[in-house]
Amino acid sequence: MARNQRIAYISDVGAFGLKPLFITGAVIxxxxxxxxxxxxxxxxxxxxxxxxxxxxxxxxSAISIFFAIAGTCGLILLSIFDTYHHSRVHNGCLFIFLAxxxxxxxxLCAEYQRLGIHYRQHRVLRLSFWIKLAFIFVEVALAIVFAVTSWRDQEDVAAIFEWIVALIFTFYVLSFLLDLWPSVRSRHHVPQGWQEREAQLEKEAQRNGGLPPLDQGPAPITSEPNQGTYQNQEGELYYDRVTGQYRGTNMTAGQGAHHQAANSTHRPDHSDLGRQKKSGIGRTRF
Structure with a gap:
């Protein structure tokens, strides 16, 4: 610490006995x-x-990840090049970290703004957007005050603002729990993306005119070309609403016998339909 300084910077604390802890905390x-x-x-x-x-x-999103990695490098390097032994390098790394x-x-805020416009039903996207926007304005303002007071050698004031910047950055880190929580699957919660997938399938079902609502049971088999095939018991055909495909086995008789299961996406080669069973001996065919 300087002679006229009574409040220590974070970097002052991490420059001596606690330097291993400082580096470890920055990396983690x-x-x-x-x-x-x-x-x-x-x-x-x-x-x-x-x-x-x-x-x-x-x-x-990709650009956001790139600059986050740059900030990571800045924080790790400033913890290694401490303010006591490498003052200029330390300040440069501090700028890279904050910037x-x-x-x-x-x-990331721009991405969430666009997501919030498209998915207005998910309020968590708008909430996350406002949290990140507030972080941007507050951190920029505090960083400017920190830089000005540090330049004027107002050490105690600059140290206080450095601690405040670090505290607010901690809340920014914790805000990602809000972003990732909607992906959790539990007994009472369906992941956000799965909800959108089901809503998409319901819209497609309504456009096709023959698919039953996804929250109801299977519909009876019908021979209409636009009605689809649905059964759900022991080898019978049913519609998988997650994958959007038909599954099961072929119906061998009765109504809907012309339908074929969609466990495989392979379709028969119609060029072979004209080939009839040929006569021969054993496995040899003529």
Whole structure:
């Protein structure tokens, strides 16, 4: 600490006896935060969260991850190059850390703004958007005050604002629990993306005119070409609302005998339909 300084910076505390803890905490915090970014992207891509509706949204998410990784590098490096032995390098890494995560939050906020417009029924998207937007404005304002007071050698004031910036960043990290929670599956909760998938199938069913609502039982087999085939008992055909395919075995007689199961997406080669059983001896056919 400086001679005129009574309040220690976080970097002052982490520059001496607690430096191993400082480095370990920086690595654990940022690595798991980056995993939260990647998990959010992965869960949207595979349908556990409400999926992106455009390539722009996917690009915004990817750019956000890139700048988050840059911020991670800044925080880990500033914990290694401490303020006592490497003052200039430490301050440069501090700038990379703050700039990286603020820019990352800007792109993530833009993605959530577009998601909230498309999925108005999910209030959690709008809530997450406002939390990240507030983080951007507050952290930028506090970072400016910290930089100005530090430049004017107002050490105690700058140290106080550094602790406040770190505390608010902690709440930003915890906000990702709000983003990932809708993907959890439990007895009383269906993942957000699965809800959207069911709603999509219901819309397709209504457009086709013959598919039963997804929350009702199977409909009887019908021979109408636009009505589909539904059964659900022991080898009979049924409609899988998760995969959007028909499953089961062929009906050998009666109404709907012309329908074929969709356990496999393979279709018969119609060019072989004209070939009849040929005569021969044993396995030899002529």
């Amino acid at each position: 915090t940022t690595v798991f935060l980056d995993l939260a970014f990647v998990s959010e992207r992965w869960l949207r891509h595979f349908g556990r969260l409400a999926p992106n509706t455009s390539r722009v949204q996917s690009a915004l 990286g995560y603020i820019i990352s939050a800007i792109f």
